[in-house]
Amino acid sequence: QVQLVESGGGLVQAGGSLRLSCAASGRTFSSYAMGWFRQAPGKEREFVAAISWNGVRVYVDSVKGRFTISRDNAKNTLYLQMNSLKTEDTAVYYCAAKDTRYSGIENNASTSYRFWGQGTQVTVSS
Numbered sequence: 001q002v003q004l005v006e007s008g009g010g011l012v013q014a015g016g017s018l019r020l021s022c023a024a025s026g027r028t029f030s031s032y033a034m035g036w037f038r039q040a041p042g043k044e045r046e047f048v049a050a051i052s053w054n055g056v057r058v059y060v061d062s063v064k065g066r067f068t069i070s071r072d073n074a075k076n077t078l079y080l081q082m083n084s085l086k087t088e089d090t091a092v093y094y095c096a097a098k099d100t101r102y103s104g105i106e107n108n109a110s111t112s113y114r115f116w117g118q119g120t121q122v123t124v125s126s
Contacts, residue, residue, distance in 0.1 A: 002026040002115040004095050009120030016085050016124070022078040022095030022117055030073035031101040035113060036080045038091035038122075045094070049080060050105040058105050062088075085124045092119040 008020040020036070035050035049059045049069040057069055068081040078095050099114035 002097060004097060004115055004117035006093065006095050006117040006120040009093060009122045011123045011125060012085055014085060014087055014124055014126050017081070017083045018085065018122060020080040020082065020093055020095075020120060020122070022080075024076045024078065024095075024097065028101075029071075029076040033098040033103050033105050034069075034071060034078045035096045035098075035105070035108060036069060036078075037094045037096060037110060037113075038089075039094070039119075040088075040091040043091075045110055047108045047110070048093070050108050051078070052105045053102050056105060058108065082122070085122075087124050087126050090122060090124050092121050094119045 003025045005023045012018055031053050033052045036048040037045050038048050039045040047060055048063055049067055051057050051069045051071055066084045070079045095117045096113035097115040
């Protein structure tokens with residue numbers, strides 16, 4: 001069974017930075033695409049960023065140039081470095097993993113991800 005545990009959320013002022021981590025266990029981490037999603041109050045869960053098994057990255061337009069997704073396969077950990085945070089980035093952030101080895105990240109609908117963490121709250125104050 002795959003387990004994903006996020007950490008690193010918190011309260012930060014607009015313009016500040018946070019780094020989220022997602023510790024994965026239960027299978028070979030390096031072979032699977034991983035992603036970050038977020039859900040703000042009253043809104044649907046939205047895709048933020050994804051990274052393939054071989055390091056290809058994709059971002060939603062609203063975070064390009066501000067957020068960076070990365071992975072450390074030796075530590076079985078996924079990261080999201082968030083800089084220049086805005087109040088509209090406030091949400092619960094979730095990491096997710098796909099279920100097919102060596103799959104691509106062309107499809108980043110939430111339904112294409114099989115495993116999910118419990119989420120970590122990010123609050124950006126003005």
